[in-house]
Amino acid sequence: MKILVSVKRVVDFNVKVRVKADGTGVETANVKMSMNPFDEIALEEAVRLKEAGVATEIVVVSCGVQACQETLRTALAIGADRAILVNTDAELQPLAVAKLLKAVSEREKPQLVIMGKQAIDDDANQTGQMLAALLGWPQATFASKIRLEADRAVVTREVDGGLETDAIKLPAVVTTDLRLNEPRYVTLPNIMKAKKKALEVLTPDALGVDVTPRLTTLKVVEPAKRKAGVKVADAKALVDKLRNDAKVI
Amino acid sequence: MAVLVVAEHDSKSVRKATLNAVAAAQKLGSDIHVLIAGHEAGAAAKAAAQIAGVAKVLHADAPQLRDFLAENVAATVVSVAKNYSHLLAPSTSNGKNVMPRVAALLDVQQISDIVAVEGADSFVRPIYAGNALATVKSRDPLKVITVRTTAFDAVAAAGGDAAVEKLAAPADSGLSSFVGRELSKSERPELTAAKIIVSGGRGMASGENFTKVLEPLADRLGAAMGASRAAVDAGFVPNDWQVGQTGKIVAPDLYVAVGISGAIQHLAGMKDSRVIVAINKDEEAPIFQVADYGVVGDLFQIVPTLVEELKK
Ligand SMILES: Cc1cc2nc3c(=O)[nH]c(=O)nc-3n(C[C@H](O)[C@H](O)[C@H](O)COP(=O)(O)OP(=O)(O)OC[C@H]3O[C@@H](n4cnc5c(N)ncnc54)[C@H](O)[C@@H]3O)c2cc1C
Ligand SMILES: Nc1ncnc2c1ncn2[C@@H]1O[C@H](COP(=O)(O)O)[C@@H](O)[C@H]1O
Numbered sequence: 001m002k003i004l005v006s007v008k009r010v011v012d013f014n015v016k017v018r019v020k021a022d023g024t025g026v027e028t029a030n031v032k033m034s035m036n037p038f039d040e041i042a043l044e045e046a047v048r049l050k051e052a053g054v055a056t057e058i059v060v061v062s063c064g065v066q067a068c069q070e071t072l073r074t075a076l077a078i079g080a081d082r083a084i085l086v087n088t089d090a091e092l093q094p095l096a097v098a099k100l101l102k103a104v105s106e107r108e109k110p111q112l113v114i115m116g117k118q119a120i121d122d123d124a125n126q127t128g129q130m131l132a133a134l135l136g137w138p139q140a141t142f143a144s145k146i147r148l149e150a151d152r153a154v155v156t157r158e159v160d161g162g163l164e165t166d167a168i169k170l171p172a173v174v175t176t177d178l179r180l181n182e183p184r185y186v187t188l189p190n191i192m193k194a195k196k197k198a199l200e201v202l203t204p205d206a207l208g209v210d211v212t213p214r215l216t217t218l219k220v221v222e223p224a225k226r227k228a229g230v231k232v233a234d235a236k237a238l239v240d241k242l243r244n245d246a247k248v249i
Numbered sequence: 250m251a252v253l254v255v256a257e258h259d260s261k262s263v264r265k266a267t268l269n270a271v272a273a274a275q276k277l278g279s280d281i282h283v284l285i286a287g288h289e290a291g292a293a294a295k296a297a298a299q300i301a302g303v304a305k306v307l308h309a310d311a312p313q314l315r316d317f318l319a320e321n322v323a324a325t326v327v328s329v330a331k332n333y334s335h336l337l338a339p340s341t342s343n344g345k346n347v348m349p350r351v352a353a354l355l356d357v358q359q360i361s362d363i364v365a366v367e368g369a370d371s372f373v374r375p376i377y378a379g380n381a382l383a384t385v386k387s388r389d390p391l392k393v394i395t396v397r398t399t400a401f402d403a404v405a406a407a408g409g410d411a412a413v414e415k416l417a418a419p420a421d422s423g424l425s426s427f428v429g430r431e432l433s434k435s436e437r438p439e440l441t442a443a444k445i446i447v448s449g450g451r452g453m454a455s456g457e458n459f460t461k462v463l464e465p466l467a468d469r470l471g472a473a474m475g476a477s478r479a480a481v482d483a484g485f486v487p488n489d490w491q492v493g494q495t496g497k498i499v500a501p502d503l504y505v506a507v508g509i510s511g512a513i514q515h516l517a518g519m520k521d522s523r524v525i526v527a528i529n530k531d532e533e534a535p536i537f538q539v540a541d542y543g544v545v546g547d548l549f550q551i552v553p554t555l556v557e558e559l560k561k
Contacts, residue, residue: 016513017377026381038495094349095358118495122376124361125345129319130353138424139319141346144488154428158488159342160441160497165428166318172424178478178495179488214358215385218371223382226520229541231532235555238526241542246524248445248503249470249559 001148002057003046004110005080006101007039009064009071010121023219035071038116040078040183041176045146046114047079048181054148057081059108063092063100069199076194077186083199088211090204094122096211098130103207105135110171112153117142117175128175138168144179250334251280251304255326255348257341258285258293263300265442266339268403271300273396274337275404276366280304283411284329286322286418288315294413301405311418316427317343323350324419330355330391334369340395340498341441352393359393360385364400378494378517398441399500399521433487435474440490443473445503448492448519451479452508452529452548459485462552463507469559475499475519477509493518508548511536528552 011017012032019026035043049055060075062068063086072083086100105113118125132139140146140155144163147154148170156165158177168174204211232238242249252274257264267283274281282305285294294308307329313321326347330336336351338344340362352359364382365373371386372394440446447467449459459474467474475497476490492499494517504522509515511527511534519525520539527540528548537543544551 011377013514017380019381026377093358095353095356098353120378120494123378123494124359126349126352126359126361129346129349130359132319133323133350133353138422139346139350140425141319142342157342160489162430162432162487162489164430166425167428168425169423177488178491179482214389215360215387218384218386220376220381220383223375223379226525226539226541228538229525229543231537231543231545234544234546235551235558238542238544238555239558239561242503242524242526246503246541248524 001055001112002059002108002110003049003055004105004108004113005039005043005046005058005060005075006113006115006127007043007060007062007071007075008036008116008119009033009062009068010036010119013037013120019220019222023221025217025220033067035074036116036119038118038176041178041180042114042116043075043078043080044181044183045176049148050079059084059110061086061101061104063088063097065089072199073194074186076197077190078184082197085199085201086204086207087201088204090211091213092211093213093215094124094126095130095214096209097127098134099209100204100207100211101127101131102134103209105131112170113173115173115175117177128173132173137172139173140166140168141175142177143174144177146174146180251282251332252277252335252337253329253333254281254283255336255338255344256283256285256293256297257339257343258287258290260287260290261292263293263296263406265403266341266398267297268300268406269398269401270337270339270396271302271404272401273363273366274335275302277335277369279334282307284309284326286314286317286325288312296406298411298413299407299409301408303409303411306411306413307416308413309416309418313421314418318425318427319346319350320422320424321418322347323354324422325416326351327354328419329416333391335392335394337394337396339398344395348393348395355391355393357389357391357393358387359395360387361395362397363394364397378513379520380513397498399498433489437467438471438473440473440475440497441499443501445470445472446475446499446501447472447505447507448475448477448509449480449485449507450477450509451483453480453485456485462549465556466505466552469556477515506536506540507552509536510534511539
């Protein structure tokens, strides 16, 4: 079984982002970039399925600027077999990414696409569901467990009330939640090996996809800051504050 | 043109998140219709008809809609989309699952998790774990939107008297099927609807301590219980307790964070609470930067004393 995994290059989750003074976006110059954490989980799952003999090949795809090649090299070091960069400097919104991934899926014909549930920069939580819709495939979002059978996947999903299990016919799209697995670290020998793996570069034009953004960002601002609070000595003082100052209890 | 709100319901009643989504829809100034997609959910459709400000309820009843599978619900929404200028749903796990599928089928770029309506085509939404707020303008003729429920005060569940209209559901996609559900049982208020939340982090050290130390506090306050990712990952409590960027977004009147450091991803889910209390032994913990009241010290001493003080 061939598995396709999408990986997005995002501002590292440890970085406290700053809004640009001119209100056009957030500062991304000289900021540490990493693979979207949910995509690390997606890739880890694919690698485990390969190690278990279920998957035969893992193809990783990233859409965006040239620097996404770094993210793809990391993915190859973690265990992907081949990489594809859909290279563009244009701003990519989830619908456009889903269309690019659809075009790639039609070329690669994977049985399963594993993606992150959410990119931690745009916090959209859309692309996987959109890809499934465009391909006419079923979807299982927010996965905390994936079991593959001959022609279907049985997926446990993290939902508002607890857990839900759905069975979806293959080919399908699955998006990952935090509890699916714990991603491994990249080792030096694997980083060396990854340099020899194939990395193909495509463009939206070559794939016949129009990526023109549908949303225009009018402005980006910092949210209102909370005013500094006070430290109180003990539980007794706290109860007094909550009852008499804040009046919340 | 009217706007459509895809309701979150449990067949018998309409969940509160729907009332927040209707509140967001009201800002658009058009007639509001509500869709109840389900099976044997007539009671929920009746409840939806009573929501203040709702002009019409569409009730799609079919066995294949019972478990709210994305493929079938999305097809149902798409079947009526041409009658509407906006399609909205609350940002619940169902809303997040279904609406992007709807958007893609309609060739629309969804606007996720809006916190304000600036006009018929402009909306404010948080990005980067809420560290920035973006105002975006959509060029799509139809807008597909999910609504951050904490940002809109719920409309009244009663007072309306809308007509309920039957809607034929498209056939089962045959692509997916429901296998089972393991819902966490609790007598407590639901996390996203609670007025008071008591949340525990890694500092709780075990699931047992959640029961022994934190529960009595939640009981005293009539609070819902939440947790940080670290506490969920460690298996102390179920996944649906997670508050944060990638968990639940909450904004109660009072949020008590116990043994939680206050990582950006956690703050993203609770920093709009009205009053925040932090109990942490590390006085440098970032949670104190957003807390209205902080107590520095060992939670295993402070929390039991707090419970005693509350009894007085
Ligand atoms: C992609 C991604 C998504 C994430 N999403 C979320 C999310 O949605 N929600 C979320 O919460 N996190 C999320 N995180 C994780 C987040 O970055 C933090 O790791 C997490 O919030 C830390 O949880 P914590 O505060 O319980 O643990 P820690 O950071 O370990 O803090 C424990 C705190 O307990 C205190 N403590 C310990 N013992 C005691 C004691 N006896 N008495 C008093 N205080 C004590 C310590 O001083 C410390 O401050 C996400 C991370 C990533 C990468
Ligand atoms: N530019 C991109 N390149 C590759 N994958 C992407 C890209 N954007 C989004 N994705 C995938 O879609 C998931 C959800 O992203 P989003 O819908 O933007 O929150 C991510 O976790 C990635 O797996």
